[in-house]
Amino acid sequence: SISKNSQRPFTVIVEGNIGSGKTTFLQHFNKFDDICVLAEPIELWRNCNGHNLLGLLYEDRKKWSFTFQSYVQLTMLEQHTKLTDRPIKLMERSIYSARYCFVEKMKQDGLLSHASAAVLDKHFEWVKEYANVGVDLIVYLRTSPHVVYERMMLRNRAEEKSVSLEYLQALHQIHEDWLYHKTIFSVAAPVLVLNANLDKSVIHEEYMKCEPQILNRTLTVHT
Numbered sequence: 001s002i003s004k005n006s007q008r009p010f011t012v013i014v015e016g017n018i019g020s021g022k023t024t025f026l027q028h029f030n031k032f033d034d035i036c037v038l039a040e041p042i043e044l045w046r047n048c049n050g051h052n053l054l055g056l057l058y059e060d061r062k063k064w065s066f067t068f069q070s071y072v073q074l075t076m077l078e079q080h081t082k083l084t085d086r087p088i089k090l091m092e093r094s095i096y097s098a099r100y101c102f103v104e105k106m107k108q109d110g111l112l113s114h115a116s117a118a119v120l121d122k123h124f125e126w127v128k129e130y131a132n133v134g135v136d137l138i139v140y141l142r143t144s145p146h147v148v149y150e151r152m153m154l155r156n157r158a159e160e161k162s163v164s165l166e167y168l169q170a171l172h173q174i175h176e177d178w179l180y181h182k183t184i185f186s187v188a189a190p191v192l193v194l195n196a197n198l199d200k201s202v203i204h205e206e207y208m209k210c211e212p213q214i215l216n217r218t219l220t221v222h223t
């Protein structure tokens, strides 16, 4: 039988810490007509019917974590299932990093009650089972917490003023356990690890290394 994935484009997700260069990576691949590039829908999180959920999150994590992650999960589901006539879809983050990195961290920090986490988990499990959210390749922009902390401070995103080095270190460790050591959650697809500590002046050579894998149009029917 034709599986639910047969209509899906070759789907690549780019994962990494805050400040790991995901936007720069996506921009590098914008030039290919075959690729539908989907940046993280941060503007939706900044304006949900006029509410800046991202701002609220960083003002009071305990109060807004559930609200924020609920909306993130919906917007990422929208991106996963967004139709495109292009053979390849390249997404910044995913429904997987939402659950395995950010929700996980909020659970660890007690910012999500067990009840709230259970509701997010039920929603995630349903989506994984019944929605078209399959992935074919994960690009892991691997960085050191000190490097991304510097970049985050330089980028100076208003809402992120309160983000600490400790938070980035914890988020880094969760990404490492998930995508490098593969010791915590299931990994949805093969992982390509890039050294994303490299300076902007040479990082494009590192990105070019994975062009063959990303531009590869597997003709296999997804089973």
Ligand SMILES: Cc1cc2cn([C@H]3C[C@H](O)[C@@H](CO)O3)c(=O)nc2[nH]1
Pocket (backbone or CB within 6 Å): 018, 040, 042, 054, 072, 076, 093, 094, 095, 097, 098, 099, 102, 160
């Ligand atoms: C999927 C997903 C992305 C994402 C981003 N964020 C935060 C980290 C950054 O400060 C900002 C933009 O990535 O949003 C989050 O708290 N939870 C998330 N879940």
